[in-house]
Amino acid sequence: MKPYILIEDLEVKYQQKIVLENIYLEVNKGEIVCVVGPNGGGKTTLLKVILGLKDYSKGSVLVLGKPPEYVDRKEIGYLPQQESSARNFPISVFEVVLMGRYPKIGLLKKPDKEDKRIVEECLKLVKMEHLKEENINNLSGGQRQRVFIARALAMEPKILILDEPSTGLDIVAQEDFYKTLVEIRDKKEMAILMVSHDIGVVSTFVDKIACLNRTIHYHGKSGQPIPEDVLKKVFGTNIQILVHDQHCRGCHRGNND
Amino acid sequence: MIELLNYEFARNALIAGSLISILFGFLSFFVVMKKLSFLTVGISHAAFGGIALGLLIGLSPYPTAIIFCILTGFLIASQSNRSEYDTVIGIIFALTMALGVIFLSLRKSYTFDLMSYLFGSILGINKTDLLFITITTILVTLFFTLFFKEIIFITFDKTVAKASGLPVDVFEYSIVAILSFVIVFSIKLIGIILVSAFLIIPAATTIFIANNYKKVIMLSIVLNLVIFYSGFFLSYKLDLPAGATIVTIGALIFFATSFINKKFFN
Numbered sequence: 001m002k003p004y005i006l007i008e009d010l011e012v013k014y015q016q017k018i019v020l021e022n023i024y025l026e027v028n029k030g031e032i033v034c035v036v037g038p039n040g041g042g043k044t045t046l047l048k049v050i051l052g053l054k055d056y057s058k059g060s061v062l063v064l065g066k067p068p069e070y071v072d073r074k075e076i077g078y079l080p081q082q083e084s085s086a087r088n089f090p091i092s093v094f095e096v097v098l099m100g101r102y103p104k105i106g107l108l109k110k111p112d113k114e115d116k117r118i119v120e121e122c123l124k125l126v127k128m129e130h131l132k133e134e135n136i137n138n139l140s141g142g143q144r145q146r147v148f149i150a151r152a153l154a155m156e157p158k159i160l161i162l163d164e165p166s167t168g169l170d171i172v173a174q175e176d177f178y179k180t181l182v183e184i185r186d187k188k189e190m191a192i193l194m195v196s197h198d199i200g201v202v203s204t205f206v207d208k209i210a211c212l213n214r215t216i217h218y219h220g221k222s223g224q225p226i227p228e229d230v231l232k233k234v235f236g237t238n239i240q241i242l243v244h245d246q247h248c249r250g251c252h253r254g255n256n257d
Numbered sequence: 258m259i260e261l262l263n264y265e266f267a268r269n270a271l272i273a274g275s276l277i278s279i280l281f282g283f284l285s286f287f288v289v290m291k292k293l294s295f296l297t298v299g300i301s302h303a304a305f306g307g308i309a310l311g312l313l314i315g316l317s318p319y320p321t322a323i324i325f326c327i328l329t330g331f332l333i334a335s336q337s338n339r340s341e342y343d344t345v346i347g348i349i350f351a352l353t354m355a356l357g358v359i360f361l362s363l364r365k366s367y368t369f370d371l372m373s374y375l376f377g378s379i380l381g382i383n384k385t386d387l388l389f390i391t392i393t394t395i396l397v398t399l400f401f402t403l404f405f406k407e408i409i410f411i412t413f414d415k416t417v418a419k420a421s422g423l424p425v426d427v428f429e430y431s432i433v434a435i436l437s438f439v440i441v442f443s444i445k446l447i448g449i450i451l452v453s454a455f456l457i458i459p460a461a462t463t464i465f466i467a468n469n470y471k472k473v474i475m476l477s478i479v480l481n482l483v484i485f486y487s488g489f490f491l492s493y494k495l496d497l498p499a500g501a502t503i504v505t506i507g508a509l510i511f512f513a514t515s516f517i518n519k520k521f522f523n
Contacts, residue, residue: 051420073422084416086290090468091413099410103421108403135468148417155421 002065003028004159004191005050011058012045019045022215023059027159027208032185032192036199037212043195044081046212047163050193051078064158074103077152081163083144085136093139093147094132097122100154122150125187126180142173146180153184160184162194166202178205261493269382270446270499271489276394277443277455278485282478283401284439285460286470287432290412296333296433297453299346301440303329305449306353308374309360319389319441325353326437334433377448377500379489390442397435404428409470447500455481458507465518484510 003026010023020042027033037043048054049061052068063071077100085096100122101115123129126146131139136147145165152160162181166174182205185192195212196202203209211217261267288297307325311318329349336342361371373381401408410418411428419425440452447455459477467473488503495502 053420073420076420078417078420080416080420085414086412088464089290089413090464090470090473092469096413099406099413099418100421102406102410103423105406107407110406151417 001029003062004064005193006062007050007059009059010046010049010056010061012042012049012054012056014045018214020049020056020212020214023212024216025210027191027193029158029191030185030189031208032181032194032206033208033210034202034206035193035195035210035212035216036202037195037197039197041213043197043212044163047161047193047195050161051076074155075158077155077157077160079145079148079152079160079162079165081167083148085148088137091136092132093123093128093134093136094119096136096147097132097150097154100151104155118156119150119154122153125153125184126150140173141168142170142177145169145173145177149180149184153188158190160190160192162192164196165194166196166198174202178202181205266380266382269384269387270379273382273387273390274379274446274485274489275482276390277439277446278481279478280394280397280439281443281455282459282481283474284397284436285456285458285477285481286474287408287412288436288456289460289464290470291432293436294453294457295343295346296330297436297440297456299333299350300326300330300433300437301444301449301452302350303353304441304444305357305374306355306360307357307441308444309357313360313364322441322444323437326441327434329353330433330437331430334429373448374444375448375450376498377444377446377451379446379499382445386442386445393438393442397439400431400435408432447503451500451504454504454507455484458484458504458511462507462511462514465514480510481507 005025005027007023007025010020011018012020023046025033025035025046035043035046045054049056050063050068052063052071052073061068064075097119098111098115101111101118105111105115120129120132123132126149128143128146128150131143136144139147149160149162149165166177169177181192181194184190194202194206199209199211262271288294303325304322307322308318310325311321314321332349333342333346336345370378372378407418407423408428410423411425415425415429436456440456443452443455459481460473463473463476463480467476484507485503488506489499491497491506492499492502
């Protein structure tokens, strides 16, 4: 089967400055791939290229077998880096997720029963169905993030792209969030690509990790330790990695949860 | 009070005011949520330059005012950076007012009632104005009925709407064009200086009391009608300028609601 995302020898420039070079990345159906790297290392630029929002100067990018500008946008669910929604917009959780159906429904048509069923299913998947009538402004950061994932899922995409999804979430909420992503991957068999500047919690849950700082320095399976020289190249020398596992105290949930 | 309705000019004013109140009440939610308040100030002031140009070349002031407003609105809306956006509005709205003053000074005969354009002249609304307002109301209603769900998505989350393939720019420029039309046709009712308040106050007030956008929109329409009718009849009773009375009542309701909300619900 062809990879859902295949990038070879990619180079991207902003004006004349090279911001990404020599990028090779493959994301297959049913995989969760995380690109980690420092702020300003080109992670968001890489996502913009995949989404067809940024041109590249060299190399090949194929998304679902096509160059990004020809890919049907409805095949890609996207969660932006910072919450891009209007502040204090008075709207229920259900209505937010229903928006994910709008591009599929098309212009001049209204959502039908099937659209609403899909919304219910997506809310269930992210464990937010009990709050579907709640105003989005009354939710915590982690709950809102789940709602926005459900909205992306409501498009029934083949690829889910998440830009720094754990920003603003505490360690427990992050772990819950990544567990939900694994469930989504298992049930929906979609490819999930996310970028993060944090290599702590995320490394436990993903299938592949790519370290990016202008170029990709390491591309390996989750669970394998990232070589120290790679971490120094990507993040610099002043780095301390905390791996979150069952031995963590204080930040970890108790057995009752 | 009822005897007022025997006069055609009063009936015209009431019908035009009702339509504009409904239109502005509806649009208010989108203006407040998309933070377009300052943009509406820029557009309304641009109308002054357009009206003055129309008068200078001896035409109806409406077409030139609409052109001035749309160009200004598009120029402002094309600024992606927030600080550039504020700067451009600040410069453009002064420029279009300055052009208006220059155009007026170039006129040989000075028969222009500046105050009626700046602060409204509600009883000067004629049948032609009424026709334009009615057509605008029908077209705006049609546009929003057809594309309501897309406009809500764009208003709530422009980035994701764009990434999912919706023609965000087309909708955004359409909304700016719509605002230009409704602002120009409401100038006689409420005036260049005051018109943006009539667009901002309703949703800024009802958002305190309603927890869903559909309710905010409905309440904004009702509130705008209440503000208009009370301002209209009070101005008649007390012999005050209608536009200024309407805006003052609206602002008082806004501050009272804001105060009550903060005092009792925060």
